Amino acid sequence: MSKNSFIVRILLGMAISVLFCAYSAEPALARGSWLRQLEMIINSTMNARSAPNTESPDHSGTFNTTGERCAYCHKVISGKKHVLNDEYVCRKCLERHLPKCCCCHRRIKGSYVEYYDGNYCCVKCYGNSELPRCAECNCPVRSAELEGGGYACDRHRPEAICYEDEAYEVWKEVEKAYTEVLGPDFVLDTVPNIHMMTLEELQAKGKNDSRWIKAFSRTKVAGGHYVHDIYVLKGMSPEYLLEQLAHEGAHCWHYENQPYTLSCQPSFKEGFCEWVAFKILDDLDLDKQRERQLNNVDIDYSRGLRDFLRLEEKLGSIEAVLDYMRNNTTL
Numbered sequence: 001m002s003k004n005s006f007i008v009r010i011l012l013g014m015a016i017s018v019l020f021c022a023y024s025a026e027p028a029l030a031r032g033s034w035l036r037q038l039e040m041i042i043n044s045t046m047n048a049r050s051a052p053n054t055e056s057p058d059h060s061g062t063f064n065t066t067g068e069r070c071a072y073c074h075k076v077i078s079g080k081k082h083v084l085n086d087e088y089v090c091r092k093c094l095e096r097h098l099p100k101c102c103c104c105h106r107r108i109k110g111s112y113v114e115y116y117d118g119n120y121c122c123v124k125c126y127g128n129s130e131l132p133r134c135a136e137c138n139c140p141v142r143s144a145e146l147e148g149g150g151y152a153c154d155r156h157r158p159e160a161i162c163y164e165d166e167a168y169e170v171w172k173e174v175e176k177a178y179t180e181v182l183g184p185d186f187v188l189d190t191v192p193n194i195h196m197m198t199l200e201e202l203q204a205k206g207k208n209d210s211r212w213i214k215a216f217s218r219t220k221v222a223g224g225h226y227v228h229d230i231y232v233l234k235g236m237s238p239e240y241l242l243e244q245l246a247h248e249g250a251h252c253w254h255y256e257n258q259p260y261t262l263s264c265q266p267s268f269k270e271g272f273c274e275w276v277a278f279k280i281l282d283d284l285d286l287d288k289q290r291e292r293q294l295n296n297v298d299i300d301y302s303r304g305l306r307d308f309l310r311l312e313e314k315l316g317s318i319e320a321v322l323d324y325m326r327n328n329t330t331l
C-alpha cells in the first residue's frame with residue numbers, strides 16, 4: 001500500500017467514525033449489529049447551473065449616409081439605419097423584429113439576456129429575483145406553476161416532466177445507454193429511488209439555498225446493501241432530466257465501485273460524473289447539452305469534465321477510465 005493510500009484509509013476511517021457517531025445518537029441505531037443498523041450517508045452532491053451572460057446591444061442607430069437598404073423591407077433606409085442580427089434595418093422593421101421577452105412577452109428595445117435554447121429576456125424581468133425560474137433554461141417565468149409542481153417557461157412547458165413515473169421511464173433510457181456506451185460493467189446493484197421536487201423542496205432536502213440546483217444524490221449503506229436516492233427538480237425536459245440522471249447515476253456507480261469516494265476532491269467526482277453524462281449525450285447526439293456542460297461556470301464541473309476527456313484520450317478507452325476510477329481517488 002502506498003503512503004498516500006494509507007493516509008486516505010486513515011482519513012476515511014475518521015470520516016466514517018464521525019458519521020457513525022453522529023448517527024448513533026439516533027435511538028433507532030443504538031441496537032443490533034451496527035452493520036445492519038448503520039444508515040450512513042456517504043454521498044451528497046449538487047448539480048447546479050448558473051445564469052447566462054448578459055448582452056447590451058445598441059439599437060440607437062447611425063445616419064444612413066451610404067444608401068443602405070433595409071434587410072427586411074428592402075427599401076432604401078431614410079434617416080437612421082439600425083443593426084439587427086448583423087444586418088442594417090429601418091426603424092419600422094427594427095421594432096417589428098426585435099426579440100420578444102420570454103417572460104413578459106414585450107418586444108425588447110434595450111439590453112437583453114439570451115438564454116440557452118434561444119430565449120431572450122428583458123433586463124427588467126431578468127433582474128426580478130422574486131420570479132420563479134424555468135427548470136430547463138433558468139429564465140424567469142410569469143406563468144402559473146405546472147400542474148405537477150415546479151416551473152417552466154412557455155418554450156419548455158409542453159415537455160416539462162414533473163412526475164416520478166415519467167422520470168423512471170427516463171431512468172430506463174439512462175440504464176440502456178450506460179450499458180451501450182460504457183459497457184456491461186456499468187450497472188448499479190440497486191435501482192435508485194427517484195424523487196421529483198420543487199426548488200424549495202430540493203433546497204430544503206439538500207440543505208443548499210442555491211437557486212440553480214437541478215439534482216443531487218445520496219447513497220447510504222443499509223442492511224449490507226447500497227441504497228441510492230436521486231433528488232431532481234420538477235419541470236425539466238426529458239433530455240435534460242436524462243443528463244441529470246446520467247450524472248447522478250454515475251455518482252451511485254462511483255460509490256459502489258470505489259471505497260474511498262469520500263476522500264475524492266469535488267472536481268474529481270463531478271468531473272467523472274459529467275464525463276459519464278457527456279458520453280451518453282454524445283451517443284444520443286444531444287450536442288447543445290454537451291456544449292452547455294463544457295460552458296458550466298462551476299469549474300468543478302466544466303474543468304473536471306475536460307480533465308476526464310483528456311484522461312480518456314491518454315488511457316485510450318472508456319473501459320480504461322472506469323478501471324482508473326476503481327483504483328484511484330485523484331487524477
Ligand SMILES: [Zn+2]
Pocket residue numbers: 070071072073074075089090091092093094
Ligand atoms: Zn425595413
Ligand SMILES: [Zn+2]
Pocket residue numbers: 101102103104105106121122123124125126
Ligand atoms: Zn420581460
Ligand SMILES: [Zn+2]
Pocket residue numbers: 119134135136137138139152153154155156
Ligand atoms: Zn425555459
Ligand SMILES: [Zn+2]
Pocket residue numbers: 045046047247248251269270273
Ligand atoms: Zn454531481
